[in-house]
Amino acid sequence: MSNWAILSGIEANLEAYEAVLTDIKRQTPQVTDLYILGDLISATKDSEKVIDRICHPKLGEPIPQVCKGWWEEQCLILHGFGETDEPTELIQKYGIATAKELWDNIPKSVVEWIYNLHFAFMELDCLLVHGSSISVSEELSPQTSPLQLFDRVSRAGANRLFCGRSGQTFRYHIKDGSVCSTVTSLDKTAPSQTFETTERVIIGVGNVGHIPHQATYALYSPNSDMLQFKTVRYGSGKGFQ
Amino acid sequence: MKIAVMSCIHSNYEALDAVLRDIDRAKAEKIFCLGDLVGYGPEPHAVVEMIRSLDIPTVQGCWDEDIVEGLNSCECSYPSVLAEHRGRFAHEWTKEQIYPDTIEFLAELPKTMMYENLAFVHGSPHSQHEYLLPELDGFIALERVLSTGADTLFCGHTHVPYVRSLDAGQLNIRVTGTKENQDSTFTAPLKRIVNAGSVGEPRHGRPNATYVIYDTDTEEVTMREVEYDYQKTCAAIIEKGLPKIFAWRLAKGMEYAERADDASHLCERGV
Numbered sequence: 213m214s215n216w217a218i219l220s221g222i223e224a225n226l227e228a229y230e231a232v233l234t235d236i237k238r239q240t241p242q243v244t245d246l247y248i249l250g251d252l253i254s255a256t257k258d259s260e261k262v263i264d265r266i267c268h269p270k271l272g273e274p275i276p277q278v279c280k281g282w283w284e285e286q287c288l289i290l291h292g293f294g295e296t297d298e299p300t301e302l303i304q305k306y307g308i309a310t311a312k313e314l315w316d317n318i319p320k321s322v323v324e325w326i327y328n329l330h331f332a333f334m335e336l337d338c339l340l341v342h343g344s345s346i347s348v349s350e351e352l353s354p355q356t357s358p359l360q361l362f363d364r365v366s367r368a369g370a371n372r373l374f375c376g377r378s379g380q381t382f383r384y385h386i387k388d389g390s391v392c393s394t395v396t397s398l399d400k401t402a403p404s405q406t407f408e409t410t411e412r413v414i415i416g417v418g419n420v421g422h423i424p425h426q427a428t429y430a431l432y433s434p435n436s437d438m439l440q441f442k443t444v445r446y447g448s449g450k451g452f453q
Numbered sequence: 454m455k456i457a458v459m460s461c462i463h464s465n466y467e468a469l470d471a472v473l474r475d476i477d478r479a480k481a482e483k484i485f486c487l488g489d490l491v492g493y494g495p496e497p498h499a500v501v502e503m504i505r506s507l508d509i510p511t512v513q514g515c516w517d518e519d520i521v522e523g524l525n526s527c528e529c530s531y532p533s534v535l536a537e538h539r540g541r542f543a544h545e546w547t548k549e550q551i552y553p554d555t556i557e558f559l560a561e562l563p564k565t566m567m568y569e570n571l572a573f574v575h576g577s578p579h580s581q582h583e584y585l586l587p588e589l590d591g592f593i594a595l596e597r598v599l600s601t602g603a604d605t606l607f608c609g610h611t612h613v614p615y616v617r618s619l620d621a622g623q624l625n626i627r628v629t630g631t632k633e634n635q636d637s638t639f640t641a642p643l644k645r646i647v648n649a650g651s652v653g654e655p656r657h658g659r660p661n662a663t664y665v666i667y668d669t670d671t672e673e674v675t676m677r678e679v680e681y682d683y684q685k686t687c688a689a690i691i692e693k694g695l696p697k698i699f700a701w702r703l704a705k706g707m708e709y710a711e712r713a714d715d716a717s718h719l720c721e722r723g724v
Binding site: 357359380382383386391398407415 | 579590595596615617618621623624625627629650657663
């Protein structure tokens with residue numbers, strides 16, 4: 213039986229990551245697989261410590277499977293290895309000073325490690341990805357158009373899509389649906405065809421490091437399809453829900 | 454008002470001329486072009502100049518994009534190695550033929566255009582390289598129209614004209630894990646995809662040029678098929694040293710080796 217812990221958005225917050233790892237160790241049944249869906253780093257110096265911790269799990273801890281996030285992509289763009297040439301999105305969102313910090317604070321050895329990260333993982337019928345099946349930048353949430361969500365999970369050939377870009381925890385269940393299609397060509401009109409969906413689920417796994425003293429992540433059992441969201445409070449005023 | 458929508462001229466000046474005459478006869482007041490002005494055919498410069506001189510609003514096609522930015526397509530553009538070799542040869546030949554200001558013109562073409570409740574793209578709103586085949590999953594097709602905000606999406610790229618109505622679309626949804634768990638039903642009104650076919654490299658089984666006329670008042674779509682002297686273009690293809698198979702398939706109006714036939718393939722390239 214496999215039990216997954218899925219998290220995203222550590223954003224160089226080592227304390228938050230340690231708190232989540234501690235919480236993961238407490239789980240029964242035991243967590244067998246740990247997926248980190250990107251945004252391990254931010255523009256700060258602590259990014260390197262987080263990467264080092266991820267690369268060196270302690271005895272008994274699951275070995276993290278890591279894919280690329282938005283921050284990692286921005287770092288690669290700065291170093292000329294990204295999908296685009298210019299760090300336009302980074303500058304628009306955080307300004308030039310942050311772009312410089314990201315450049316200064318991420319050593320070349322870490323850039324090389326980031327370069328080798330996967331875009332996504334496909335496990336069983338689940339796609340695990342930072343943003344969506346088309347981009348690390350795309351934010352999927354319950355506010356996203358239902359057909360857009362359907363497209364993003366379908367185009368990967370998956371039934372479940374786990375993502376972290378929005379930072380929200382949610383389970384968006386497309387239960388069923390239908391659409392009627394009629395095609396007319398130059399020579400004929402084909403009989404109407406009704407397309408029906410099989411169920412698809414899009415899951416937001418929360419965010420570990422962005423909100424101080426409060427991390428969220430997801431536990432998932434692929435055998436039973438059981439999903440649980442966890443909130444971990446750490447540091448001052450900590451407590452567990 | 455009648456508008457004419459044409460696509461995929463592919464350097465076939467003879468076909469373009471015949472279609473423009475037919476548009477004139479049909480008394481269409483406006484023309485939109487869905488790109489792929491160049492590639493495959495023998496007269497890339499003449500076709501671009503005609504479109505420019507008539508000031509026809511045009512979106513960028515995949516061939517236009519590749520001439521500007523270099524070949525960089527995902528697997529959907531070339532389903533076989535032989536097709537890829539021929540495509541690369543035609544790409545290089547076309548690039549040698551056209552002038553720098555023509556490349557500049559192609560580079561500045563928009564990827565999508567809107568006119569009232571109509572959207573115009575070459576392949577799909579997601580990519581100039583993505584094929585919206587008539588067999589594409591109904592929900593994915595509906596998503597492509599809705600993503601533009603239009604009621605009718607005009608596209609080309611497949612070289613086979615069709616009109617597809619998508620009606621009574623609905624999805625039943627349950628959202629949990631948030632502050633407010635909820636059940637809801639998403640419904641979509643009637644939407645349409647209109648594929649304009651191909652002026653200069655048709656693949657519907659006959660050599661005639663195809664395009665569509667849309668009446669904005671009645672919302673009626675008419676698929677037009679125009680006869681022209683395709684043998685003249687075939688002769689020019691061979692005379693100019695382009696792959697002879699381009700002349701063969703133009704004469705047949707069909708391509709067996711290079712037709713897109715995987716309706717489930719979604720292009721990996723974004724707009």
